[in-house]
Amino acid sequence: METETVHKGEHFKGLVSAEPDPAKTHFRVCRFIIEAGIKLGMHSVPIATACTIYHRFFQTCTLEVYEPYLVAMSAIYLAGKVEEQHLRTRDIINVCHRYLNSKSDPLELDTHFWDLRDSIVQCELLVLRVLNFQVSFQHPHKFLLHYLISLKNLMNRHAWARTPITVTAWALLRDSYHGTLCLRYPPQHIAVAVLYLALQTYGVDVLGGTESGKRWWQVFSEDITKPTIDNIISELTQLYDMDSKCTLI
């Protein structure tokens, strides 16, 4: 019965043409979640939650059975509830419909529309059951922000003001949700890694060289190692490669 209702979401199929690589599909759907989230005025954390819900769902389920865009819409709806930024299904349907059918007129509020809404709500229940109702996550966001504040105090304030470390780290963190990093690494590690990459990007050296004491990232997370950071960074950069691959197609 669950699959039945979920299959109602086939209005959104078609864009997901027979894609051989599920990774690309997931990347696209995550892009869909993030972009729709921005257009819905969602904050970073709810978007992160929506992506995490989506990724967790497809850890156990397959694309053959469930329509990813419908799951994504339900994930957005659910994330709004989880993170206390309530969204209305009507807006979700509108924005998503417009995303998937660009330049189209808004849907009419007819039975078709209500069917869509029903399928989203049904799918939400499905997602909840698949995730065992565990839908609240600890995200790297607040770790990263506190790290940034601490780091800022260690830096020369003019150098800090000149260097867009904060923006870069934040952008990297948000972009990381295109992939499944959030499932495989603890939030502290992801936060450290994006901060590390941001500092590297601008060639900023933080006090505490190799010769004396701990590195800054060791302070932030006791159990993180340089290889972990490198792994995360490399996965992150692969996501950007994926971006160019998916947009080129």
Next chain:
Amino acid sequence: MDRDLLRQSVACHGHPLFSLLKSEQCENPDFQCVLGDLSKTVHYRKEKKSGNGVVEQFIARKADLLFAPSWKPDGSLINEDEMAETYAVMPPLEQFMEVASCDRRDIFFRDLERGDVVIGRINSIREFGFFLTLICLKTGLIRDIEDLEITALCPLRDVPSLGTHEDPLSYYHIGDLIQAGVKDIDRYHAKLTVSLQSSSLPPDLSHLKLGVISVDDMPAHYRLSVDVSSSTTETYENVLQNTTGFANPSVVEFLLGKLGLSETEPPSLMRGLQSKNFLEDDYWKSIRKKQSASWALKCVKIGVDHFKSGRHVEAMNEYNKALEIDTCNVEALVARGALYATKGSLSKAIEDFELALENCSTHRNAKKYLCQTLVERGRQLEDEEKLVTAEGLYRKALALDETFQEAEEALRKLQKHIQEAAKEKEKHKTVKTSAKTIFYSIQKKRKRSSSSTSSSTSSSADSSSSSHKKGKKRKRKHSDSSVRDKKHICKADSLEGRSVDGKEELYPLPTNTSASFMNREITDEIKWQEKSVLQMDVFKGKGYSRSMSSSSVEIVEDGRGRSDDSIDSFHSSKVYAFTSKGKTRYSLDGKYPDYKYNPPNPLHDKRREKDKEELSIISKHHSQDLSTNYDLSRNFDKSRSRKYSSSSVGSEYSHTSDRYGNKQRDSYSQDNNSSKSYTGKHNLEDKDNSNQGNKRNSVSGAKLHNEESMLPVDRKKNSTSVPETSSKRSLPSNLLDIFSQIAQFEKEKCIKK
């Protein structure tokens, strides 16, 4: 591209990045500009083991975004007023990093700036100032400096004198905790000068208190760092997770604001997620708006169908639903306005149309309908005699649509009407200037009328004929009138009783009261006159005297009906009247034997007689025509008529005298007429008087019998007329003056006699 940043990056990553940049950003014109600059940098870089090239690849690919000027660095951070609990205030990071003290000292002196606030303990006091050992920093930096033993001098001139102490330094003791602003930094010799003067602080920190502080005033990060340094196992992570601020659900929002990051246009390094490229139309708000608009339109269409087939309630429901969906839906507003207009709620219709035009100033139907409705409403107002408001509406309609014929016509007509009214007023004024004489003439006439019944009836006929054009009397009333006439008579007696009083009052006219009464009544009268422009001809003929008479009578009436003091005056006047009435009259007559405006009474009477026959017919017309106006004026006069009713007779008046009142309204002269007609019945009244005296107010009482009965008639008429006429009250002030003068004059007269 930010050249400095790029150079910094290239200096760090060396040649691999440079070559990657060259290949990845070859199409970026910005990069070409800085290329030469960068190549120099590459040569000077210190060789360093690079990673696997992932980072360089990333930088090279995203360089256009990463080094774009719009990729904004943090806005300068607001100095933290440590709002505990909003976020996790952490001890200085280096405390967990075991950084060598020399390094810490170096970066402290590198980063410290004037205007930073430090906290230290006094370690020695000299005659030129005192020395502090710094413990921590309050603002600017958060650093672990307690163990660095950094000393700072606070010179004497930077210690504010506290007045009571000759030596400001005597206020300070070794070991005191001092909060001070950094004044001067000698980075080379690592020497610091601090100040206790608030001028050493930047403006945004000027609220900070400098000088001695207590342990409780130490910043939160210092207290935490004390805890951390006392334990060897405490980690950054533990401290962070244990603070309440970290658990704050809105900590992310708060810190984003603090760090200058935007949630509405979030940064991204993905090409497809550059939110500046998103279309406004794709956001939820605009889609929702569009959707609501089309949904509302659907409802309007359904509503219009309902409307066309006459189901107005259903139509209204649909329109309201549409407006609920889309509060400012123009079509719905126009449709609802049209429905209101057809239902006669013109003001509501106008509101809707205006709102519609506000939202869409070019909507043709809204404009058209609004014009029509405005004109319609204007007509309504015109009927209600709100000429100015009506004119405003016509003008509004014309302003909307200059070619709107109807409005133009209506406006022209109205203006003509107003002009005529104004002329009338003018004439009236000139007439009134000789009011004194008129006044006397009236009195004379009245006396006469009391004796001559026939004339009075005729006069009423006159007035009715003159006024029938405009006036509408209630049919019903008229038909009743025959029955009522009898009643009238009976009542008239009772009235007469009073009116006699009133009349008496007339002659001597106690100054104050009379004047005030006059004002009112006369204003009413005159307003009335303005209203009935069409009856000018009548007015010209006999109007003056009549109107005057009526007004005078009314005064009496008013006085009686109203308040205690007026009644008092009444009594006195009555008494006076009894004694002096004859005399006054004489004297008056004698004095003004040839007053201009008094029409020759005999003639007058004759004429009236002629008209007499017409009366019955005309009055019928009259009643019909007037009915609307009458109602209105009645409403206006409610308050007044209530007053009248307080006197027992008053209510009866309103009852019985409708007819008369109506007549009176139409022509000035009516008062006269009616009074005369009553006087005609006068004999009867006199008889009845005795019977009815019981009913009467104490005021009106028995004195009536003695009095001539001509007054009662007037009175009665007055009472009836008052409610109607009073609606129009605006008498030129000069007229009022004249009347009060008359009153005074009369009084003087009486006194003399």
